[in-house]
Amino acid sequence: METLWSRLRQDRIGTISLGIVLAYLALILAAALGLVSAGWNREVGLPYATPSLLGVQPSLEAALPAGAARPRGTSPDLSAVDPLAPKYAEWARRTAELEVSEPERSATLPWGGDRWGRDVLDKAVKGSQVSIAVGVAAALFATLIGTLLGAFAGFYGGKTNDFLEWLYNVFTSVPGILLVFALAAVLRSGGLSKVFASGIWMVVIILAVTGWTGMYRLVRAEYMKHRSREYVLAAQAIGASAGSRMFVHILPNVGHVILVQLSLLVVAFIKVEVILSFLGLGVPVDMVSWGTMLSEAQTELVIGKWWQLAAATVFMAVFLTAFSMLTDSLRDALDPKLR
Amino acid sequence: MMPTLAGVLVLVFVLFKFFGGDPAEILAGQVASAEQIDAIRRELGLDRPWIAQLGIFAREVLTFDFGKSWMTREPVSEIFMTRLPATLTITIPILLLEVLLAIPVAMLVAYFRGTLLDRIVMAVCVAAMSVSFLVYIIVGQYLLAFQWGLFPVQGWSDGFWNNLLKYAPLPVLLATLVSLAPQTRLYRSFFLDETKNDYVRTARAKGLSEPRILFRHVLRNAMIPVLTNVALLLPGVFAGSFLLEIFFSIPGLGREIFLAVNRSDYPVIQAFTIYLAVLTMFVNLAADVLYRLVDPRVQLG
Numbered sequence: 001m002e003t004l005w006s007r008l009r010q011d012r013i014g015t016i017s018l019g020i021v022l023a024y025l026a027l028i029l030a031a032a033l034g035l036v037s038a039g040w041n042r043e044v045g046l047p048y049a050t051p052s053l054l055g056v057q058p059s060l061e062a063a064l065p066a067g068a069a070r071p072r073g074t075s076p077d078l079s080a081v082d083p084l085a086p087k088y089a090e091w092a093r094r095t096a097e098l099e100v101s102e103p104e105r106s107a108t109l110p111w112g113g114d115r116w117g118r119d120v121l122d123k124a125v126k127g128s129q130v131s132i133a134v135g136v137a138a139a140l141f142a143t144l145i146g147t148l149l150g151a152f153a154g155f156y157g158g159k160t161n162d163f164l165e166w167l168y169n170v171f172t173s174v175p176g177i178l179l180v181f182a183l184a185a186v187l188r189s190g191g192l193s194k195v196f197a198s199g200i201w202m203v204v205i206i207l208a209v210t211g212w213t214g215m216y217r218l219v220r221a222e223y224m225k226h227r228s229r230e231y232v233l234a235a236q237a238i239g240a241s242a243g244s245r246m247f248v249h250i251l252p253n254v255g256h257v258i259l260v261q262l263s264l265l266v267v268a269f270i271k272v273e274v275i276l277s278f279l280g281l282g283v284p285v286d287m288v289s290w291g292t293m294l295s296e297a298q299t300e301l302v303i304g305k306w307w308q309l310a311a312a313t314v315f316m317a318v319f320l321t322a323f324s325m326l327t328d329s330l331r332d333a334l335d336p337k338l339r
Numbered sequence: 340m341m342p343t344l345a346g347v348l349v350l351v352f353v354l355f356k357f358f359g360g361d362p363a364e365i366l367a368g369q370v371a372s373a374e375q376i377d378a379i380r381r382e383l384g385l386d387r388p389w390i391a392q393l394g395i396f397a398r399e400v401l402t403f404d405f406g407k408s409w410m411t412r413e414p415v416s417e418i419f420m421t422r423l424p425a426t427l428t429i430t431i432p433i434l435l436l437e438v439l440l441a442i443p444v445a446m447l448v449a450y451f452r453g454t455l456l457d458r459i460v461m462a463v464c465v466a467a468m469s470v471s472f473l474v475y476i477i478v479g480q481y482l483l484a485f486q487w488g489l490f491p492v493q494g495w496s497d498g499f500w501n502n503l504l505k506y507a508p509l510p511v512l513l514a515t516l517v518s519l520a521p522q523t524r525l526y527r528s529f530f531l532d533e534t535k536n537d538y539v540r541t542a543r544a545k546g547l548s549e550p551r552i553l554f555r556h557v558l559r560n561a562m563i564p565v566l567t568n569v570a571l572l573l574p575g576v577f578a579g580s581f582l583l584e585i586f587f588s589i590p591g592l593g594r595e596i597f598l599a600v601n602r603s604d605y606p607v608i609q610a611f612t613i614y615l616a617v618l619t620m621f622v623n624l625a626a627d628v629l630y631r632l633v634d635p636r637v638q639l640g
Binding site: 166167169175179183184185186187267274275281290291294297302309316317318319321325 | 342343358360469474575577585601605616
């Protein structure tokens with residue numbers, strides 16, 4: 001651990017990446033605790049409020065020539081045939097009784113507003129929290145499944161290995177994205193859709209169930225290599241049980257492989273989560289992730305409102321670049337034999 | 340291969356039978372009486388024990404007859420066969436272009452390894468890979484097609500050449516650009532791994548020039564991992580382009596599966612999953628044989 005830290009410290013890119021990743025983690029922790037971006041869902045600005053840097057820009061309505069929008073002529077009297085006509089007076093009276101307060105809406109926001117005037121910067125921060133949390137949770141689950149199955153297959157060999165290899169072949173022979181789609185279809189319409197009411201767990205399960213195979217293959221190979229090493233045989237000689245040899249003796253020695261693969265999975269899963277959320281198969285509509293922001297951004301771009309696209313892209317690209325660089329540095333620090 | 344296929348069959352069956360919704364209720368829609376649902380259930384054989392249902396499903400798989408789509412009433416096999424050409428029209432050019440472009444770029448970077456150029460290209464690759472594919476498609480479609488009008492925004496026709504030359508170029512261009520970064524990174528590592536070998540040192544010792552070593556010796560040996568990687572990419576030609584198909588309204592397999600997921604159209608999803616699993620297995624088998632031809636050291640196990 002000590003050497004890992006000192007090796008990582010020497011790597012300038014690794015240190016900077018670690019700093020960025022830690023900054024993101026602090027940000028999403030603050031967002032999870034409600035310290036920042038708690039009001040991402042409040043409509044604080046005008047629809048499509050412009051970024052502060054650009055200043056106030058005339059809205060689409062104001063740009064129309066005066067009177068152009070107003071329809072001409074009088075509307076015909078329909079009260080004789082309109083079945084709701086007698087109710088209008090009562091409704092108007094009751095509406096007047098209600099006190100309506102329109103909150104102060106600002107014309108500009110730090111990084112612009114979306115269609116409903118929500119702050120894009122707040123959304124991007126909250127979206128980071130959801131996207132990163134989903135990616136990390138799914139990667140942890142996939143690692144758990146892959147490590148357990150890989151350890152059993154590699155350590156025991158024989159029938160256990162044959163069975164798990166068959167399972168691996170079954171899961172990898174179906175193209176990944178199809179398995180994701182099939183699971184999404186099943187979980188959305190099936191009985192389990194009520195169990196995962198929050199929706200976010202559904203994404204985590206889909207990713208974990210489809211993404212464990214790579215980890216399994218790596219861990220299995222490592223266990224096959226290690227199971228007949230002297231230190232494992234020595235442990236067996238002093239009476240260590242199979243479980244103890246697998247998870248107390250061998251596991252710490254293959255931990256670096258698992259850690260690097262786990263980081264790779266986080267990056268891959270965040271990308272898939274973004275695509276799933278974009279397609280509407282990911283996080284539910286009352287949440288925001290980078291993917292849902294991008295799906296709104298597609299229609300916004302056509303009318304020239306580029307800031308939500310920019311916010312989601314920049315937040316995602318910076319995090320993933322830093323995380324990938326950190327993974328590379330981690331691999332170099334953990335395994336000096338490689339390059 | 341057969342045990343794997345049986346496994347895929349059971350996996351799909353279990354997934355839809357025990358985790359999916361009740362097909363009869365999905366088929367009957369929102370307003371249906373209990374009798375109607377019962378009738379549908381009898382028609383589909385859902386009142387039989389599950390082992391009998393597995394038998395029905397296995398027969399469907401073996402005869403390649405999955406019945407009709409629940410939503411459009413089209414036979415599923417017909418949907419599959421009519422959607423496949425559109426998918427292949429864009430995925431095969433993508434695969435060819437990305438491999439043919441990545442090899443020279445990776446060789447160039449490997450030649451300048453350790454220099455500033457190498458580090459800049461690698462850093463750009465990592466950054467380019469960190470931006471979602473969605474962003475490339477959204478921005479590419481907006482700028483190149485909508486703003487500048489270089490390509491049609493979306494669409495598809497009945498003529499093959501019209502599709503390939505008019506509608507396919509933009510999706511192919513975007514996908515190739517996006518996959519260039521990871522491929523370059525990968526191929527560079529293949530070339531660098533080869534340059535550590537003894538035969539490279541021998542070639543240097545007898546005074547061969549560096550480009551000659553790279554082209555005559557390293558390139559040939561590095562083709563083996565490159566070929567393995569292409570074999571891994573091959574199955575992706577069938578469903579890998581679903582995002583492009585959705586964005587550009589291309590009537591291909593990926594878009595069809597996405598629509599089926601949204602409509603809970605189980606027969607289509609089940610059939611496509613199994614068809615594509617079978618195709619993937621055959622492609623992998625073919626790749627293994629090809630691999631043996633290229634590298635005589637490989638033994639087929």
